[in-house]
Amino acid sequence: MYKISSKNFKGKWAFILAAAISVSSFVVADPRKESLVVVTASGPNSMDIHRSGTNRPSYQVAVNMYDRLVSFGIKGSGDQLKYDSNVIKPELAASWKLVDDGLAYEFMLRKDATFWDGSPVTADDVKWSFDRAVSLGGFPSVQMKAGGMTKPEQFVVVDKHTFKVVMERASKLTLPDLAVPVPIIINSKVAKANATDKDPWATEYLHKNPAGGGAYMLENWTPGQQLIYKRFDNWKSGTLPQMKRVVVREVPSASTRRALVERGDADVSLDLPNKDAKELATKGKLTVSGTSIDNTIHAVGLNVDFGPFKNKKVRQAIAYAMPYQKIFDAAAYGRGEPMWGGTPGDVSATWPQPFPYDTNIEKAKALLIEAGYPDGFSVPISINLGFAQWTEPTAILMQESLAKIGIKTSINKIPGASWRTKALVEKGLELHLKNFGGWLNYPDYYFFWAYIKGHLFNSMNYDNAEVKSLVDVTLPMAVDNAQYEPNVKRMISLAMDDVPLIPLWQPTLEVAMQPGVSGYVNWFHRQLDIRSFTKE
């Protein structure tokens, strides 16, 4: 019954409430030493990378639960480990060689590899999986195509442990393309047992039930909440990982993720905002690993279909009007590689590389007048809401700077889902910010996707016949070919001069870990490879 004495009334209840909270915060005995707890912004929406509509975080499943024929090596030391795009190492394939005059690869599969259910991994499984990758269409097929693999006929089972990939023409990209997340090796017996006439590739089944032979198995998946991996103790395709159990939890709020890792409730926090990474690194209590992402730039796209942008001088004017340092400070917090201020005429065959532009308002104004826009013009700046962390401050600073040369802008925040349609499919955004990164670390690969008319990531509608022919010739060309370097340099020079894309900086992938945790490797696919983690 209520005691209507106004004095202790409310105090009593407050006390009881506080007591309830503190009493319930007793510490439970901690089996956490055997598990790793990782927090990320968003999680997978499917266990099957070949399925259409599968999101990027789902790629971690392909990496951790399935094997590929080969993988990339690892370079670096301490907490600056990174994949090595120049080294291909065995995974399921113990060795390989080029046959048929360099038009086919023959892979010798390891004999002791088994799937989780104990059945041996054979070349038939590899063929079924690769056929699936090129037949289902969508992103997986496109990625396979990048390596020259388009038809099931190209995949040949020589014998139980020998598998052949036939190429239509020799390409330096084929072997690396076998190391990306897409060409996974699925347990075809299990998959076929769960296929139907309407669904011969078992997409319904594999969507929720992975069937692989990778280092980790599925313990539990609650979509939208968490994914729990448990180690496959008989994994033979590499060094057996140390962690027996890995919990990957979705925590949408970046500041909560930071709080969790600072308080010690999470072991690893993936994809930190640059500001958090910088501050946590300075504080020194946590290990912060921040290495640059290969073949990726945060850049400004200028759609050449938009009136004023047809004129190269206008584009160059904008390149001179960008407040590069301010953007680098406010959006990147100094973490990453600056991509401006290069020496004009000094071009190397690496990508990305600093463009020969600097913040020079006078020069920008002069160029605009030359181009015939003494009074400037109006244009909206479009940014992807999903990346607002860096796109918003960048856009605000851009807006301010462009106003100085007479270009009036408004800022359009476009939600992630529509971004793809508007920017990449319709290619209708006039002035926008982009962050494309190529998985295979070659400049020609980047140019293929971003500078050829009609290709997906060419949101600028840029069309240059010379660039196109250079890319066509160079893409399959081996790096040690005498023509390779000159071609790449020429491509880059054209890009620098025409500047439909203004590079701002090369971003880093930031990860924070508890002091005893190590083994994080920065991969091009930007997802978490949990196989290398160790914990003291």
Add this chain to the structure above:
Amino acid sequence: MKNWFRHTIYIFSENPVSIFAVILFLLYVTMALVGHWLVPYDPYLTNTDIALQPPSVSHWFGTDHLGRDVFSRVVIATRMDLGIAFSAVALSALVGCTLGSLAGYFGGWADQIIGRFTDIVMAFPLFVLAMGLVAAMGNTVENIIYATALINIPFYIRVSRSEVSVRRNLPYVQAALQSGNSHFRALAMHIFPNTLPPLMVQLSLNSGWAILNAAGLSFIGLGVKPPEAEWGIMVAEGANYMISGEWWLVLFPGLVLMMAVFCFNLLGDSLRDIVDPLRRT
């Protein structure tokens, strides 16, 4: 009229909190009107060299992540927020009272249809409806106003409907009709003015609501476009900086926002007391 005035003074004297609310209200309106000319810095001017600095003598509320002066931004945001709140509320009052009066006066089919429409709008969680509308129409200030107005319309329909239907059959209305006034004139000139007092309460409460609504939309990314200054978006973005220690980014806009909503809520309460002492809550 004189009695009404005396009554108001009496209510306020009994209730010091109400006086406080009125003073605060006037302060906010003043800030909204003249704030733009009185602020020490250009609220849009960035200066990354002095980003994220704590409050100091030169920057009373500190600086934000782009080096802009937080105090200036908070002051000019007053105009944006009060603008959104008043426009939305005025719009929904206009539409809602018209519909509700028609429903209450004519009854029958008009009442049924308007009643169902109200039920449908009220069936959606208000904030969710606003969210959906802004996502579908785009996050411009106009759309935020329209969305906020729409979700508040049912309140006005209900209030004006019940007030009008109660007064409809009163003698003075019958007299006005018999002396040749059309229905609409009777409704607009004779009935409606008497329904104003309870409406004032709603207006005040809904204004506070509208501000919170805009803040909520900002939190999920559907707020006003950058670089506009609006309390809600400053709180939403500033909240991310709490953990890293830049407390001033969220505290000052948050306090100012809270005081504004607080003031509107209190005003609404006081108006309710003035309007109908029997229904004091």
Add this chain to the structure above:
Amino acid sequence: MKNKLRLIGQRLLLAVPVIFGVVVISFLLTRALPGDPAVYFAGDMADEQSIQQTREKLGLDKSLPIQFMAYFNRLLEGDLGVSLSTGQSVLFELKSRLPASLELTLIGLGLALIIAVPLGILAAINPNSWIDHLCRILVTAGVSMPIFFTGLFLVFIFYYLLQVAPAPIGRLDFLFLPPPHVTGFYLIDAALANDWALFKAALHQLMLPAITLGIFALAPIARMTRGAMLVSLGSEYVKAATANGLPRKKVILIYAFKNAALPLLTTLGMVFSFLLGANVLVEKVFAWPGIGSFAIEALVASDYAAVQGFVLTMAMLFIFINLLIDMVYTLIDPRVGN
């Protein structure tokens, strides 16, 4: 009684056009969302042709009325579509997330009731005293802050600084797996499974978000209690009871409060609806896997099937709750129907 049943029947009937209106609006709303689901389904790196194929497969190239008929038919079969962002069927998502939101809202409402009702009674007993003013200021303050701010602030103080609250990572800590599914309410399911450690863990995680919601609900409940109490305290029968010498406590609690309970009930319905809407923001702060966080992600991702399902569910819930309260009111209130 017959009159009452007839009234209830009438109300049920009136709900039908409203439900239909809700279905139409939720359909239109999601069609108005930006973004093209065909592009999303066609996958990364799809070209014009495969997007058009996907569009046809999804039936998105047909006219709006035809699409609506298809949608309506699927609805009647219980097929709410598949969510793009989580890859699960929308029905599945709603079934697993709704209990999470309801559990949170009910606990929040409970907490608010425990504090606000006594406050309201207290204020009504001492009108215009400093207690009254203090109550008014406190509850109004609670409802004047943006709810996400209250939540984040509580997390900051109690989790980050004081470390007495658990990490805001959802319904259960990393160490625990959910109880065997009976109702979906972790507290009930854990109790049914006799797993008291799990019960404590679930309760632990519920506290902070429920308090956040509760703070928001204090004002309307306290205000309504105070108002209703004032009315009933001033009524004839209470005066009679006091005049007849009944003890003050009994008068207040039994006579006055019982009659104040009816209007309070209506307010509760409104507050519950209100909180369900506010849930959206609280769930984002606390990473709560309820329908609110589902809705935000779906909205921003233009996950149209998910948004439709969510809006429909919420609206149905509201209509249901209001009907329920209406019915209870009709049944209890002796003045209605006679």
